Amino acid sequence: MTITTPRLRDAYWLVALLGLYPALRADLLLPHTWPGRLDERYSFGIIDNPFGVAGLAIAGLAWWLARPLGGKRYLLAVPPCLLVTLAASPVGNLLDGINSVYVASAVVVAILFIAHGKVMSLGFALFAMLLLLLWQFDDAVSLSAAALCLLTLVVGRLAVESVRQNLPFARDLGRSNMRALITRALMLWWPMLLLIALGLHLGNRLSEGGEAMLYRSGSVTPYCALEAGDANIILACPPGHARLLPEQITRLAPMETATQTLCAYVPPLPFDDIHDVQPAPFQCPPDLETAIAWQVSRLDIFSNIDRTVARAYAAQHQRLELALSSVDSTVDRVPDVAEREARRLFAVVPASTGMRTVSCGFADIGCGARNLVVSELNKAYRKSRARTERKFVADMRGRAAALKTDAEDAAWVPTARTRLQALLGDAQRQTHNAIARFRTASEAAQQLLLLWLVVIAIKSYLYVFARVVFDRSTEIDVDLLEVEGTPAQGVVRHRQEVNIAADYPCDIYYKANYQPLGPAPRFSIPQWRSSLLSRLRYGAWNMSHVAMPLQAGSSLTFNSVEAEHLVDWEMAEGEEVVFSYRNFVAMNAHVELRTVISLRVATLLMGRMVFHTARCRGGPGRLILRTRGRPATAEQVQQSIPAARLIAWDRYARFSVDSHLTRTDIFLNGFNLRRSASAAEGQPQGILIVEADARDGGILVGTLRFAKTFLLPV
Structure with missing residues (x-):
């Protein structure tokens, strides 16, 4: 029996594409993420099943919708949901490589859509909207991975459709004629490569120029990773940002419990005396005086922004402790008085990050990129601070209204201190999440720019090729x-x-x-x-x-x-x-x-x-x-x-x-x-x-x- 209604076909593709979701959460849908992920049993390890037992119902629905399509290939949408449900069960622990089989079946479904699906369909549109909606609530879903998945499906499907539509025409022209027309079109098209190269150059300049401006202005502190010795050693970048010289290594005082000699890199003054940026210790080289220079590599800009913001919050915590030490030990049981005192307490939290935008020239791309990053950080900080202040003031006002005894009066200030420190920690986490979202958006924008340039290259060449093929001299209609x-x-x-x-x-x-x-x-x-x-x-x-x-x-x-x-x-x-x-x-x-x-x-x-x-x-x-x-x-x-x-x-x-x-x-x-x-x-x-x-x-x-x-x- 052949399907007769487009709605049934849309429903099938929506259900079939849902089977890709667990692989997408694990970032295993596209082959470029596979190297290094396989274990000795040729398995990808544990893959979460977000559907639970509903995965069996989804598999059954896929089977029911596939039957009227008139082709056995559509039954390929059934195995992914069955396999991911089985892998998450106790039985899955006994089956080596079941996760690899699931990932392979999910890739097969993606290929099935590329070969026979439809981009301009309600089913695919609903899947895309559902994926972007789940990204808001599921921390395991990466926006860049979701966007790359959708782009791969769209571009792959368009490529297959392009071959299908143009193959008869290519056969009619013949191989020798096609070769001559392609060569002539290339000779006319090559100036477009200059535009594409300019686009890549501007994209790199925008990124590199913005980073350089952030470092030069002091808005962001550069941190580096030590590439020798102990793993995961992060330190402030030494001058030159390339290597750590022996004379820059300081031997730390021995500790009673230490079993080995530790060293550290102490950056030159001035440097804020904050515990979060104290030099990280690492195992000393065998011969400190003649040790070969240790290579360091600067962290990416968003990691450095995150660490710089963490330093700023650490400083706020210290200033908050100093401010709270001068606060009265009790407070009146009047909500208005408590609200005023709460606002005075919260005033120790800076109103801004301290980073400001600067005036940029028309063609100063790096300055514009720097202003964009600073504006987004300030916006995220102000939003987080305002939300935290509202919560703190409302909480402290409510607590003051509930005070009944002198003992409770005396406990108000310690409670306020604890509550404010906790809210400040929440604000730090929210700012960290905002930086992560901005990082994801930046990476997605770079991917979209690259995809746009690829599409421009393909489309412009095909346009020139069409002008050559259908020129009046060829007599082709x-x-x-x-x-x-x-x-x-x-x-x-x-x-x-x-x-x-x-x-x-x-x-x-x-x-x-x-x-x-x-x-x-x-x-x-x-x-x-x-x-x-x-x-x-x-x-x-x-x-x-x-x-x-x-x-x-x-x-x-x-x-x-x-x-x-x-x-x-x-x-x-x-x-x-x-x-x-x-x-x-x-x-x-x-x-x-x-x-x-x-x-x-x-x-x-x-x-x-x-x-x-x-x-x-x-x-x-x-x-x-x-x-x-x-x-x-x-x-x-x-x-x-x-x-x-x-x-x-x-x-x-x-x-x-x-x-x-x-x-x-x-x-x-x-x-x-x-x-x-x-x-x-x-x-x-x-x-x-x-x-x-x-x-x-x-x-x-x-x-x-x-x-x-x-x-x-x-």
Whole structure:
């Protein structure tokens, strides 16, 4: 039996992807994390089962959903949940390598999704949202690991779909022709490597410059790890940050219980006398005077920030002890007095970290990065301090109101001291967590930047390759999207007023910001899952609904504003039109809205991968669009058409490309399209809607318009 409903398929993929969650928590889903994680029994050790016994229910649900899909491969979603449940049971302790088998089965499910899943589906969207939600509550989930997992699934699926869509075209061209076209495209494309290299350079400069500014300004103290001797020795970095010289090593006074001689590195003064930064001892070299210089390596910037903040909190604890020693031993039983005293006590906690942003030059990337880090730290500290003060004052006010005896009065101040120290510890932990979150966000941003540059490289090359392949000299026609079904062609009229008669048999839906003449509409969200993001962007997700037919003597009339025209497209059964929601006005109930992700080389000529279509199904369709100025159809235009002016066309329409193959024209100029003959005799050519030439903006606007072809990832 074959599946018949998309909702069942969405449910299957949601359940199947849930089986990846335990491997994701253990950071074992992607192979690059495997080296060094296997033990002598070829197992990954203990993997937690977050599902408990519900893992068996999830496995059963996966089996039930897989049966209607019509392929045994979909049953591969069952083993992961079974294996992770078994591994967490007492039986799992007797089975060597069961965790490795689970990880392998989870990887197989990920590959199954890459091969047969769908990125633009409700099931995958729910899995992504659930994963990001669990990250907020599950400390075992790393944001970078979750983001990398989602990106791997998306990029892998798009790569497989790209091969599927372009393989027939590559076969038609032949190996020798493909080699020649690829070489010519590379010769024209190589300047993009300069832009990619510039992006990598700016990313590294942003990171390194910001770190250098933090160290130079004294906002962050550099700490180093000692690479010889005892493990886990952290000390303040010696001058030069590269090595610890013998003369910098100090022999510590022997202790009665010590079994070996200990040494330490004492940084030069001035250095805060705080116990957290006292020199960490390590085993002395055998010959201290002639010992080889010990190598040190500086910790990463976020570890140093964390240690610097810990030093600041240690200083606050000491100042707090001094301040509390001068506080009266008792307090009145009046809540207002207690609140005032509590605020005075809390005033010893500094109002800020002491780090301040500085004025930066326009091109000073390092200074900007430094200000970003300082701003985030100050924001986290202020938020933590304000929350801690509110909790402390409210607690102490409540305790004062509950005082009844002199003994309780005398205990108020010691209680306040203990409570304030505990809250200060909580604030330190919250600041530490904020630093960890900022670190995770920074790493994720670096990964996204790298991914963006990779996508730009691939997309820009494919765009140049498409310009080469479909150049007029090759006599190869362009069909921008794969053809589905039998081509059909309706009728198009352009006018400034579209009147829908009272006896029109099909309900009308129109964009909510339009106000046509006629009956009052009702609120509606037709096909709410279709093209969700684009419809939200252009205000076409919720629409106004008019039930047809109307009462006799009534009608529904759309009027265009000045300098605009309306295109009334009466669609034939099975006809599919590519359009943009920027131009959308109205449709009838027989129009099905769709989103098509096309990775074909021909599609990239338009500079994007995502297209929106309206397909007529179940009866005559009607689609109303708006254009700037008076539009024209391909029948009226015999010359080639600038691609930027093409706003709607039948999906099966074919084109030829009119352009110039020079580096300047490819990167800073567009191309024209000319409608070609139909693919088969007796098949309609298809309708093209061409917008009037707006002639807005200057040369820079035009250049940026073509540059976005390369800089936008989709």
